[in-house]
Amino acid sequence: MKTSSISLRVADFLKEHPPFDMISDEDRISLAGLGRVKFHEGGEIVYEEGDERGRFAYVVQKGTVNLYRKSSRGEDLIDVRVEGDLLGFLFDSPDTPYRCTVKTASDTIIYAIPQQKLREIGENYPEVGEYFRQYFGEGFKPRRQTNTPDNARGIDERPAHWLQKAGPVNERASNRLLTYKLDEPIHMVAKRLAPGLQEAIVAVDQNQLPLGIITESDLSARVATGLTSVNAPASEITSRSLITVRPGMSAGQLILEMLHHRLHHLIVTEDGTVNSPVVGIISDRSIQMLHGSIPTFLAKEISVAETPHSLAILRDRADELLLHFIEGEAQVYWLSDFVAEVDGAVLERAVQLCREKLKAEGFIEPDVRWAWLGMHSEGRKERLLRSSQRTAMIYDELPEGNAGLEAENWFKHMANEVTAMLAPCGFPLDPEARMATNFDWRGALSVWKERYRAWIACPIENDILRKTPYFDARCLYGDQSLLDELRIHIQECIHQNPNFIPILANDAMDNLPPITIFRDSVMDQSGTLWTSIDTKLHALMPLVDIARVFALSLNLDDTTFTPIRFKRVARHLVEQRELFEEAAEAFSHAIRLQTRLGLRRGDDGQYVKPEDLPRTEVQRCKAIFKTVVRLMEFSAEYFELEGKSLS
Known part of the structure; x- marks a missing residue:
């Protein structure tokens, strides 16, 4: 067969596999023309760990090869490569010796391609270069960001990129700023708003410090209805909030910010406080005009919903927006905050409606501090997909006698009512009753302190593995200071029980990730093949557990x-900063994948x-597994877990 025919066959093969499907036909044919075809029988070594790196990289055309790394136990299988997989190439470190031994598991055909040519391809095609970095990396690496005139801040140019932009919104904020004095007559202020350039106007003093705001709706509700004269001073309809x-x-x-405060207008000042001059005003309508559909309407609609059914419809709408943003590659940090704000608004409205119902039925609300807590994924702001309620209630000590019994009765009924109202919104009851409706998850601060003290003092006897998600509490409604006091108590208990953290760390090692993925199968540590990746057990749970241990220990x-x-752990353990930052990126990608799949x-x-x-x-998932293993290895060393094997 002619050499040109062989090159074309190789090029056709490469076209079916990433990253070669990302380059032009001309470059792919040129690359194939420089390659060699190599045959290995089963059991042959392609290259060994520690050897000087050769000038060729390899692509498996047919067969199976195993990758091994030396350890105290001999050689550990770390990966399996099959048709279309790459071997022996480091894009950024061409002189690094081979990091593993590659041995064929069956008769194998390999294409050998000059590394220098691959490096040129990676430099000419940035997406190919990033693929090489991910593929041959030791863990999950964030995608590198480019700096172009349209991307001066290094933000990825993706459909949801506008969420990270500041320029257009801030420019509009300063251009549309209108101000007035409190003693001006209302009709003069109204004339300034009349041209429709802005939907609100800011009251300022002689130093341009903000004093209040009037919106178009204020004029409609207070002036157009005749409640306030147009000649009255503007102070009469000025909102001071x-x-x-x-x-x-x-x-x-x-x-x-608008979702959190349930507002449609924000005032921009020089330093972000009320003690500096006003420089602009931003409305949700302005953001809407610049960037299209935005979710601020949800906060307003949720705040006036009258039934669980109407709340459920609005919460469904939030999922539609979430899928839109996640498909557009919005940052996970923003997605997490967005969902937390929406769910917080739903809970707040549910509490308001239930309060009104209990009052109408003759129940008297106790005059004490209380808070509604979210636990598990909701407590971590990681419940991007709706799931069972995991909640708790905490309150001040109740008086003795009938007053205390009546107060406890109010909290019991409030827990039942709120839980029942959230269920139609897509948050079903927890099958194990780990909710505020259960007396064990509702109680005074002293009761909660004793509960955590017992868990920490006797973790094994109290089955701490099932209790650890309750160390991820977040105040969703009510008095935050109660949770703050409880957290201080938890840290005191941990300090008094030095064995608690190592036990927690040991439990965090239970969910080992798979070794690799090949031929549409997932290979676990025992060599068993599975048909599916478990995004929870293989990625999210071990990362959550290890992050919790380090956070509590520090x-x-x-x-x-x-x-x-x-x-935050990376800032404390600076020598392992890269590892912990990789772990943060790995988690972000894993939860994005799970959420996108779940919503679809x-x-x-x-x-x-x-x-x-x-x-x-698939390659990114394998990179996540590598990061989890490295994180576990460091954790076992850091917490001195003797005899803890990761194989």
Whole structure:
């Protein structure tokens, strides 16, 4: 057969596999023309760990090869490569010796391609270069960001990129700023708003400090109805409740502020506080005009919903928006905050409606501090897909006698009513009753303190493995100070029981990730093949568990979101900073994958067959597994877990 025919056959083969499907036909044929075809019988070594790297990289054309790495036990199988897989190439480190031994498992045909040519391809095609970095990396690497004139801040140019932009919104905020004095007559203020350039106007003093705001709706509700004269001073209809923000905040940040405060207008000041001059005003309508559909309408509609059914419809709408944003590659940090704000608004409205119902039925609300807590994924702001309620109630000590019994009765009925109202919104009851309706998950602060003290003092006897998600508590409604006091108590108990953290760390090692994925199968540590990737057990759960252990051990309990936990740990353990930042990125990608699958399929997104994923996505999953293993290895060393094997 002519050489040209062989090159064309090789080029056709490469076209079917990433990253060669990302390059032009001309470059692919040129690459194939420089290659060689090599045959290996089963059991032959292609190259050995520690050897000097040769000038060729390899693509498996037919057969199976195993990758081994030396350990104290001999050689550990770390990966399996089959048709279309790559071997022996480091894009950024061409002189690094081979990091593993490659041995054929069966008769195998391999294409050998000059590494220098592959490097040129990776430099000419940035997406190919990123693929090489991910493929041959030791863990999950964030995608590198480019800096172009349209991307000066290094933000990925993706459909949801506008969420991270600040320029257009801030420019409009300053251009549309209108101000007035409190003693001006209302009709003069109204004339300034009349041209329709802005929907609100800001009251300022002689130093341009903000004093209040009037919106178009204020004029309609107070003046157009005749309740207030047009000649009255503007102070009579001025709202003094101000929310100020700093200049330069992105559109996504501004949307979250509006959702959180249930507002449609934000005032921009020089330093973001009410004690500095006003420089602009931002409305949700402005963001809408610049960027299209935004979710701020949800907060308003949720706040006036009258029935569980109407709340459920609005919560469904939030999922539609979530899928839109996640398909557009919005940052997981923003997605987490967005869902938390929406669910917080739903809970707040549910509490309001239930309060009104109990009052109408003759129940008297106790005059004590109380809070509704979210646990598990909701406590970490990681419940992007709706799931069972995992809640708790905490309150001040109740008086003795009938007053105390009446107060406890109110909390019991409130827990039952709120839980029942959330169920139609897509948050079913927990099958194990780990909710505020259960007396064990509702109680005074002293009761909760004793509960955690017992768990920490006797973790094995109290089955701590099932209790660890309750160390991820977040105040969803009510008095945050109660949870703050409980957290201080938890840290004191941990300090008094030094064995608690190692036990927690040991339990965090239970969910080992698979070794690899090949031929649409998932190979676990025992060599057993499975048909699906378990996004929860293989990626999310081990990352959540390890992040929790480090956060508790370093007293970083004021945040529960797993990626932020990892980033904060990275600042404390600087020698392992890269590993913890990789872990944060790995978690972000895994939860994005699970959420996207769940929203598309209408399920929990836990299981996915490799054959249903693009090859590039399969490679990212394998990179996540590597990061989890490295994280476990470091954790076992850091917490001195003797005899803990990861194989």
